[in-house]
Amino acid sequence: MALLYGLLWRLLLLLVHVNTALVSWLRVRLRSWKGRLWERAVAALLLPVALAGFPDQHKKLNHNPDATANPVTGNRDDGRRARWLSDGKALEKLPVHVGLLVAEEEPSYSDVANLVVWCMAVGISYVSVYDNHGIFRKNNSRLLEEILRQQNLLGVDGSKYSIEFLSNGSDKHNVVSCRPTVKVLSPEDGKQSIVQAAQQICRSVENKERSSKDISVSMLDVLLRAPCRPTETSPMTTCWTLCRDTLPASRDLDNDKSSEWTSPETV
Amino acid sequence: MSWIKEGDLNLLEKISANVLKAGPMPKHVAFIMDGNRRFARKKNMERQEGHMQGFNKLAETLRWCKHLNIPEVTVYAFSIENFKRTKEEVDGLMELAKQKFERLLEERDNLEKHGVCIRVLGDLNMLPLDLQELIAKAVVTTRAHNKCFLNVCFAYTSRYEITNAVREMAWGVEQGLIKASDVSESLLSECLYSNNSPNPDLLIRTSGEVRLSDFLLWQTSHSCLVFQSVLWPEYSFWNLCEAILQYQLNHKSIQKARELHQEHQALQQLEADRACVAEHLQHHGNGKPADAQRRQEALLHYTACREDRVQDFLEALKHKRNSFFSDLCSKPVLA
Numbered sequence: 001m002a003l004l005y006g007l008l009w010r011l012l013l014l015l016v017h018v019n020t021a022l023v024s025w026l027r028v029r030l031r032s033w034k035g036r037l038w039e040r041a042v043a044a045l046l047l048p049v050a051l052a053g054f055p056d057q058h059k060k061l062n063h064n065p066d067a068t069a070n071p072v073t074g075n076r077d078d079g080r081r082a083r084w085l086s087d088g089k090a091l092e093k094l095p096v097h098v099g100l101l102v103a104e105e106e107p108s109y110s111d112v113a114n115l116v117v118w119c120m121a122v123g124i125s126y127v128s129v130y131d132n133h134g135i136f137r138k139n140n141s142r143l144l145e146e147i148l149r150q151q152n153l154l155g156v157d158g159s160k161y162s163i164e165f166l167s168n169g170s171d172k173h174n175v176v177s178c179r180p181t182v183k184v185l186s187p188e189d190g191k192q193s194i195v196q197a198a199q200q201i202c203r204s205v206e207n208k209e210r211s212s213k214d215i216s217v218s219m220l221d222v223l224l225r226a227p228c229r230p231t232e233t234s235p236m237t238t239c240w241t242l243c244r245d246t247l248p249a250s251r252d253l254d255n256d257k258s259s260e261w262t263s264p265e266t267v
Numbered sequence: 268m269s270w271i272k273e274g275d276l277n278l279l280e281k282i283s284a285n286v287l288k289a290g291p292m293p294k295h296v297a298f299i300m301d302g303n304r305r306f307a308r309k310k311n312m313e314r315q316e317g318h319m320q321g322f323n324k325l326a327e328t329l330r331w332c333k334h335l336n337i338p339e340v341t342v343y344a345f346s347i348e349n350f351k352r353t354k355e356e357v358d359g360l361m362e363l364a365k366q367k368f369e370r371l372l373e374e375r376d377n378l379e380k381h382g383v384c385i386r387v388l389g390d391l392n393m394l395p396l397d398l399q400e401l402i403a404k405a406v407v408t409t410r411a412h413n414k415c416f417l418n419v420c421f422a423y424t425s426r427y428e429i430t431n432a433v434r435e436m437a438w439g440v441e442q443g444l445i446k447a448s449d450v451s452e453s454l455l456s457e458c459l460y461s462n463n464s465p466n467p468d469l470l471i472r473t474s475g476e477v478r479l480s481d482f483l484l485w486q487t488s489h490s491c492l493v494f495q496s497v498l499w500p501e502y503s504f505w506n507l508c509e510a511i512l513q514y515q516l517n518h519k520s521i522q523k524a525r526e527l528h529q530e531h532q533a534l535q536q537l538e539a540d541r542a543c544v545a546e547h548l549q550h551h552g553n554g555k556p557a558d559a560q561r562r563q564e565a566l567l568h569y570t571a572c573r574e575d576r577v578q579d580f581l582e583a584l585k586h587k588r589n590s591f592f593s594d595l596c597s598k599p600v601l602a
Contacts, residue, residue, distance in 0.1 A: 002289070009289035016516065132524075191488065192535075195452050198433045202447035205437045212437035217430045 081121070088122035097126035107131055109139075113146035117154060120180040127182050134186030143184065197223040270370065271377050272330040280504050284335055287508060290515045293468035295339040296332065297490075299482055300325065302474030302498030309498070315359045320500040322367060331504050333381075333415060335511070339464055341418040343482045347390065347427060361398060364421065368401040375408050382414025388460035389423035390431070403595035418464060425484035432458035435584055444580040448543050449573055452532055457581055461486055468521075469514045471507075473499045489525045491517050544569045 088094050098119050102112060112129060119127045129136055129143070136143050197220060204210050276284060300321055307317025325342060332340050345364070350357060371378070371385065378385075387402045394402070402421070435458045439445040445454075456462065466486045472478075475496035479487075493510040497503070544565045 005285045005289040008286045012286060012512070013290070013516065016512065187531075191452050191455075191485065194429065194485075195450060195455060198436060198455060199447055199450045201433060202437050202440045202450050205440050206447045212434050212441050215430060215434040215437055217426050220426075220430050220433060 084121040085123050088124070094122070095124055097128065098124050099128045099130065102129065102131040102136070104131075107135060109143055109146040110150070112136070113143065113150045116147050116182055117150045120151075121154065125180055127180065128185055129182065130185040130189075132187060134188070136184045137186035137188075140184050147182065193224060194220075269377075270326055270329075270367070270374060271381060271383070272326045274330065276331075276334050276504070280334075283505075283508055287511055287515070288336060291518045292335065293337060293491075293511065293514050295341065295465055295467045295469075296337055296510075297341040297343075297467040297470045297483055297487065298325075298328070299343045299470070299472040299480060300499040301472060301476055303500060305474060306498045306500040314356060315363070317500065318360060318363055322363070324500050324502050328502065328507065329415075329417065331507055335507075338414070339416040339418070341388075341420065341461070341464070341467060341483070343420045343423070343480070345389075345421045345423070346480065346482075347393065347422055347424045348481070350393070350422075361395060365398050365401060368398070368405050371405050372401070372408065378409055379412065382412045383409060384412040384414075384416045385409045386416065386418045386463065387421050388418055388428070389421045390427050391422060393422045400595050400598060403592040406592050407596050416464065418461065420482070423460070424481040426481055428460050429455070429485055431460070432456075439580045439584070442583070444583055445576050448539070449577055449580075451536055451539065453536075454577060456485065457577075458584065459485060466490065469493065469510060471495060471510045473497055473502060473506075489521060489528060491521055540566060540570050540573065 100112065100115060116127050116129065200223065201210075201215060201219075205212055275281070303317040303321040304314050305317075306312075306320065307314050310317075312320075329340060345360060349360070385405050387406055391399050391402060432455050436445070436450055436454065440447055461483070466488075467483060467490050470483065470487050470490050470492045472492075472494050473496075475494070477494045479492075491514040493513045495506055495510065497506050544562065547569070548562070548565060
């Protein structure tokens with residue numbers, strides 16, 4: 001009987017694998033077939049939405065010259081940048097911090113660099129890149145080169161970024177599109193960094209500098225958020241800010257969203 | 268309604284369970300039981316009723332797990348963040364919890380028959396005192412049972428749990444039981460509320476939300492995460508089977524990742540021990556570099572001492588935690 005169930009189980013797994021393969025094959029085929037039909041259907045469906053739905057987008061583009069610190073010139077790059085940023089703002093919610101977990105055995109630097117640049121273009125301030133073997137950490141100069149290369153290709157010039165206040169009058173809608181920061185993480189930045197913080201705390205307790213009762217969630221939080229520091233394995237700091245201006249980012253955004261812990265959510 | 272639902276699976280369910288059991292089965296499953304409020308809205312019920320249905324579903328799920336030979340289940344009942352909800356809802360949930368734990372104590376014979384051990388994980392001092400006493404009674408009464416384990420996370424968030432573990436280690440250092448250099452990933456794991464359980468193999472979240480909500484972040488670093496769109500009160504045996512199938516499909520690669528991590532941990536511990544020994548030899552040596560044999564002997568000796576220290580500390584911690592519950596039990600029950 002056990003043998004029969006064993007066989008049935010293997011058959012079940014086989015069916016699931018076949019199903020997954022079929023679905024991904026179909027998806028690829030449909031994408032090319034869907035191409036023209038899909039585009040027309042989408043255009044037909046979205047036209048009324050486009051006419052009625054995103055008036056804010058148009059308004060903001062028109063208001064830009066008044067609101068921004070840098071006046072929008074007739075420059076093509078600035079126009080594209082403004083469009084990307086307003087695309088981002090047209091979304092109901094835009095993440096402040098995006099994390100990329102790359103699980104491939106041999107990650108593609110150009111694909112990751114593309115993702116990072118697209119995030120920055122749309123207005124996402126913080127991007128973290130992680131892979132399970134620490135490959136990006138070890139080769140972070142190569143990743144940085146790739147990002148800068150993609151930036152140039154897209155005409156997204158890092159040196160032109162500065163703090164822009166896209167305001168439509170009320171304080172609530174101030175969007176600080178500040179300098180994008182890319183952080184490269186490896187497994188050492190996970191549990192190991194918490195253990196190191198714990199060791200630091202215990203050492204200070206050993207030296208009678210503090211008591212165990214003083215330890216709180218916020219104390220650990222502060223220790224873990226300490227500014228990017230060079231590690232022994234990678235002397236070059238692996239946290240870049242892709243802008244040559246040195247304007248400080250808003251602390252409010254930091255406290256709210258961009259956290260190295262997951263943000264607590266109600267269950 | 269009862270914590271324990273009796274009854275067998277029907278024929279089709281039995282066959283499917285047997286097929287699944289032919290493959291690797293998770294030994295510890297964690298549930299984020301999300302969707303009670305949405306279910307209540309959908310069925311035009313009161314929220315409280317939605318939570319009641321959620322509890323019934325929990326009892327049913329435990330029955331399925333028993334038939335699938337899954338000995339340990341952890342559930343996220345109440346997050347510290349949930350205290351931010353309206354007073355009405357929080358009070359309602361506390362009242363529900365009180366009723367359920369009272370019911371649990373009434374069923375203690377049944378629990379003994381099935382060998383169910385109940386543990387409650389969280390910052391329990393945030394809860395009303397009468398609820399704490401009930402919880403303590405439930406935990407102490409079922410402590411010796413060892414056939415299956417139910418861990419209820421109440422007033423829990425992962426960050427608070429990790430912070431508490433760090434605080435306990437600092438307490439150990441203050442008491443002179445351990446040194447700061449003994450702090451390691453495995454020691455921190457032993458200081459978590461969940462130290463009596465192995466890490467979950469499978470984490471299931473219902474209601475379609477794809478986030479972790481500060482639940483078992485440390486323990487699920489090498490677990491299979493499954494997100495299902497069904498609302499918790501509508502969870503079915505087939506949903507559970509689907510999740511287990513996902514676990515079975517990813518079993519090999521997760522095992523590999525776990526083994527790699529354990530090897531890496533062992534290596535790190537060895538290097539840390541070597542560094543401590545080297546420092547020790549430098550301070551207490553006579554200026555000459557020690558030979559390889561002396562270094563090796565010193566290393567073995569140091570490791571043995573460290574392990575003894577850590578054992579004594581963990582014993583003291585266990586005693587402290589047991590006393591917390593026993594003290595609550597010996598308090599007179601509020602009329």
